[in-house]
Amino acid sequence: KQEVTQIPAALSVPEGENLVLNCSFTDSAIYNLQWFRQDPGKGLTSLLLIQSSQREQTSGRLNASLDKSSGRSTLYIAASQPGDSATYLCAVSPASQSGTYKYIFGTGTRLKVLA
Amino acid sequence: ETGVTQTPRHLVMGMTNKKSLKCEQHLGHNAMYWYKQSAKKPLELMFVYSLEERVENNSVPSRFSPECPNSSHLFLHLHTLQPEDSALYLCASSQDISRGAYEQYFGPGTRLTVT
Numbered sequence: 365k366q367e368v369t370q371i372p373a374a375l376s377v378p379e380g381e382n383l384v385l386n387c388s389f390t391d392s393a394i395y396n397l398q399w400f401r402q403d404p405g406k407g408l409t410s411l412l413l414i415q416s417s418q419r420e421q422t423s424g425r426l427n428a429s430l431d432k433s434s435g436r437s438t439l440y441i442a443a444s445q446p447g448d449s450a451t452y453l454c455a456v457s458p459a460s461q462s463g464t465y466k467y468i469f470g471t472g473t474r475l476k477v478l479a
Numbered sequence: 480e481t482g483v484t485q486t487p488r489h490l491v492m493g494m495t496n497k498k499s500l501k502c503e504q505h506l507g508h509n510a511m512y513w514y515k516q517s518a519k520k521p522l523e524l525m526f527v528y529s530l531e532e533r534v535e536n537n538s539v540p541s542r543f544s545p546e547c548p549n550s551s552h553l554f555l556h557l558h559t560l561q562p563e564d565s566a567l568y569l570c571a572s573s574q575d576i577s578r579g580a581y582e583q584y585f586g587p588g589t590r591l592t593v594t
Contacts, residue, residue: 368521407483407569407585453522457581465510465573465581466535469522
């Protein structure tokens with residue numbers, strides 16, 4: 365059964381720091397991996413989606429990498445800003461022929477960027 | 480209105496009440512999802528509808544009853560809930576559930592408290 369773990373559970377950094385959020389998964393048979401952002405009491409916003417054949421994706425100050433064989437992904441945030449404060453979730457979709465829409469989520473990393 | 484909307488945003492109900500959560504998507508998608516997010520637990524997929532047909536019921540208790548009258552609207556009917564059902568209920572939609580077309584877009588959620 366696929367399990368997704370995110371470490372650390374919470375992180376507090378001063379503004380301007382570069383930081384790395386980690387996501388690990390137990391079954392490497394995935395179709396893709398997606399990083400989301402969730403603001404308190406709000407829904408999820410998609411940040412980056414990496415297909416299983418890709419190694420990384422970039423969007424602005426965000427870079428997500430994927431090492432499928434080792435079951436790991438990292439989200440790198442450059443020059444962090446207070447507006448980056450949120451919970452970051454990663455989710456994997458299974459590689460099965462049917463059911464690739466069944467995302468399995470981690471519990472998230474709660475990030476606070478201090479001004 | 481754009482994206483995925485959910486009403487109400489907050490709901491407090493007693494264990495004997497009956498209430499409904501509503502979700503509407505304005506993206507022209509064919510698939511809709513209900514998720515439950517409890518404190519310190521990963522998002523749990525509850526139900527999936529594709530073209531108004533339920534394709535997934537993830538062992539959800541019968542006190543939760545979904546309804547999808549058309550591809551733009553999704554309801555979650557609630558009755559005889561338990562305090563442990565208190566959570567954030569998130570709705571999402573995707574183009575459909577086939578491979579490559581299931582990037583999900585989330586609504587802001589309904590915060591449900593059962594007293």
